[in-house]
Amino acid sequence: MTITRKIILGISFITLVFTLSACSFNSAKISSNEPIKIGYIGALTGKSAYIGIYIKNGLDLAVEEINQEGINGRKIKIIYEDSKSETNEAVKAVNKLIEIDQVPVIIGFDSSSSVLAAAPIVEQQKVILFAPIASAVEITKSGDYVFRNRESSFLHGEKMAELAFNKLNYKSVAILAVNSENGLGYQAGFVKKFEELGGTISKIDNYVKGEKDFRTSLTKINGTNPQAIYLAGYAAEMAEIIKQAKELDINAQLLASAGIETKDLFTIIKPPLGNGLIYSYPAFNPNDSAIADYQKKFEAKYGFKSEAFAANSYDAMQIIAQALKICGTKTSCIKDEIYKIKDYPGVGGLTTFDENGDVIKPIIFKTIKNGEFLPYENKLNN
Structure with missing residues (x-):
């Protein structure tokens, strides 16, 4: 081997070491400082926009509160996707959030049909889908990574x-x-x-x-x-x-x-x-004294009292935050932590999840x- 070739190989090796070191540093920095991205899919336009906006209101209020303390030093960042009240748009948004944004959790959906269309995708990719308002009975058997905190229709x-x-x-x-x-x-x-x-x-x-x-x-x-x-x-x-x-x-x-x-x-x-x-x-x-603090914050932010859809969305984000503190972004761990929840004192009601990810709440x-x-x-x- 010539001296020149030895020098080139030596320089290449040193460059590789520094490159790997830089990558390792950046990864550590990302895991400790960059925000945790959570996906939101809902109708912000179209015939079901009023439902999607209810969900977004509760979600945004919860994120404001969570980010005051953070999740092990990290903030939550919501990536918003408008389903336009169309199931096919919701499916496109699911694929985008998973493939491009690489979110561990998606919250929202203004219709049961959108949840059912998205369920096979999140199940295959092992991404958490948390639906605060979907009520179709078919959701009960739609997958191990699919949860809802509204009772079935x-x-x-x-x-x-x-x-x-x-x-x-x-x-x-x-x-x-x-x-x-x-x-x-x-x-x-x-x-x-x-x-x-x-x-x-x-x-x-x-x-x-x-x-x-x-x-x-x-x-x-x-x-x-x-x-x-x-x-x-x-x-x-x-x-x-x-x-x-x-x-x-x-x-x-x-x-x-x-x-x-x-x-x-x-x-x-x-x-x-x-x-x-x-x-x-x-x-x-909405007038329960046990959630007076929540209602006061909600009304101050939006100018009207919360209803059940926004309350469920708020609870969904708070439940996810609890799991993130324990699991980081490891979705199999997040899933297991949600299944463990019993009698969570949510603003939308006392919440327990059964073996199918369905909520057990009074009506x-x-x-x-x-x-x-x-x-x-x-x-x-x-």
Whole structure:
């Protein structure tokens, strides 16, 4: 070997050593100082934007609080992706967050269909998906890395059926539900439980999300003389149904799914329209003294009180933060830590996760009275 070649090899070796040292230093610096990236996917535009913004509000408030102390010296940085209320956009966002941003956790999703479409991807890539509002029953079996802290729509449907048959003494109920995983879950739970109890479903009619004219469906339903009509869907459509039922002089009791409670409902219907409607809801009381500090911070930041969707999102981020402190960004460890959670005192309710990543939380009933969402018991006592 020539002297020149020896010199070149020597220089190359020294260069390699310094390069490797620099890489090692940068890696150490990244792991100890750079922010932990968490993905958010939700509708910030489109027909479900009000849901996506609720989720974002709770998430942002939680991150503000977490970053005051940090996660083992690191901050949380949210990478926001707008699903535009479309499932295919949500899937694109999942792939981008995993492949380009390399996030260990994705929080959000404004629809169960988006969660179900994303689940196989996160399961294969071993990335945590945490959905604060998705309720479709199919999510229960969608994967080991998929979690939610909202009760399934099927369970809500069952609970409403029990109320209708056992407490309200209704024996005949019709159903008007959106044709989606969410709406059909409420419908399936209600039908199963109501018929088990001995009740009769007089008619079922389904509609597509975004439908505005329900007069034909309501007329057909009313022709079966139900004692009540169970509405399962989203606030915009259910508001139109309430208005049109009034126009048609339909006197059956209206029951509804949890999606009826949004701060924008009374921009669509004007009180006293909607009075007396009964709906199931997560056990979240915005006036509970136990969450007064949370509500004070939320109202100061956004100018209105939190509802359950934002509360669930806030809890989701706080739960993830607890796991990050123990696990860093190792997703198998984060997953195991979430499964261990029992009776977490969240602002959205006492939270436990079962073996499927489903939440175990109580369900309550509420009613509408003069433009307010109130505990149903208040109505019974007045």
